[in-house]
Amino acid sequence: MKRTANGHHTARSSGRAGRVGPGMVLIVPTLLAGCDGRQSVLSPGGADARVLGDLFWVMLVGAVILWLLVNGLFFYVTRINRAALSRRFANGLIVVGGVVFPTVVLGALLTYGLSIMPDQRAPGEGLTLRVTGEQWWWRVEYWPDGADAPIVAANEIRLPAGQRSEVVLNAGRVIHSFWIPALGGKMDMFPGRETRMSLKPEAPGTWRGQCAEFCGASHALMAFEVVAMPPDDFTAWLDAQAASAAPPATEAGARGARIFAREGCGACHAVRGTDARGAVGPDLTHVGGRLSLGAGTLGTTLEDFQTWIAHTGEIKPEVEMPSYDYLADADLADLAAYLKGLE
């Protein structure tokens, strides 16, 4: 009895799966249309992502052709020509279709895959970025060619367009994975072990990167903006990043700087050129010039700064920074003005 019941159940569920099939066929093109955009492997902006995109399309088209061949053959022998095959033909089919053909196809794919691997791991042309995955943000160091000290930033990656830059990856406490789908493949980040990749954006543009290895409560909120700039603009930007923070230009900013010092923000955050030298959290020397807050979580309006400072833990669960929700709105506004002014 039980076996019959099980069998019945199996038949019913496979029937349901069969009904979903045609629906999926209609949905897939719609979903694919959503694959354009700034975080998609299917709209590459980098040399490495283009190679991977080509690989995807080759595999997809190849798989469709194979599917049609196998199912066409199946259809032919079960519906069109149901006569028994000759022994000789059947044996030939097994040897050619089952041994020679897969061996050649897999050999060709392996050769193709191996031939594109060296490009993915090609050395950089000068600039090296050291990116460390933290919970849940990105520590970023820029090492221009010949530098003996890094230019420290956070939560944003900027690259010179048309050049290959080396990216050396590490992690703080748990594993993460560094992934900019539009620029290249992903690479895991391990505490205490260096991994590396290189990226070559083909033209100036802005994309989004995302941590691709589960790393705790706010894993999904560990993202970053990626900006490829014309090389001259990039050099100018990097020089500006190397400079210390400019003193507050407004009265509100100056009040904000005092609140920043009073609340002890500098114990965790560095603002170069001030007494704030903490290295627990992101370097804020030029936080006002970044394109996102909280590692790709919020925008960068004054309101975003206030919201972030007052409701950190609600926005980003289990984050180490406390929520400064006891600060008066006026104080929060001054703090926001100070930080937004750190461009």
Place this chain on the structure above:
Amino acid sequence: MTGEHQPRADEERREFREEAESLWRITLAPVTWVAHFVASYGVAAVTCAKAPGLLGAARIGLMLATLLALAVIAWLGWRAWRQWDYRNTGDYTNALGQAEDRHQFLGHAAVLLALISAIGVVYGTLPVLLLDTCR
């Protein structure tokens, strides 16, 4: 009756025992493949960790190891092909459970294993041919 059957049963047992040796023999081609595979991984890993400058020499050494492995597998395959004796008997399936069928079946299996081992060795060599740095 029993007296007549006893010698025949003994002979079957003796032949079966002999066949145990070619049962071992069919593993030799995959073992060659395994040895080549382990050597490739080991040499590449140790060279890149300890002496990246010697990678060129290591690649040449591994290519020579490939030629050696393929030669060994080809020889084993040739012996197995003769044991299968397909060209004389035309027997593909060796369906009868007699000593000669067992003998030829083990040859048949060894030919197929030699074939797949050769494919494995060739696939395992492709990275040696196509990747020329430790990066």
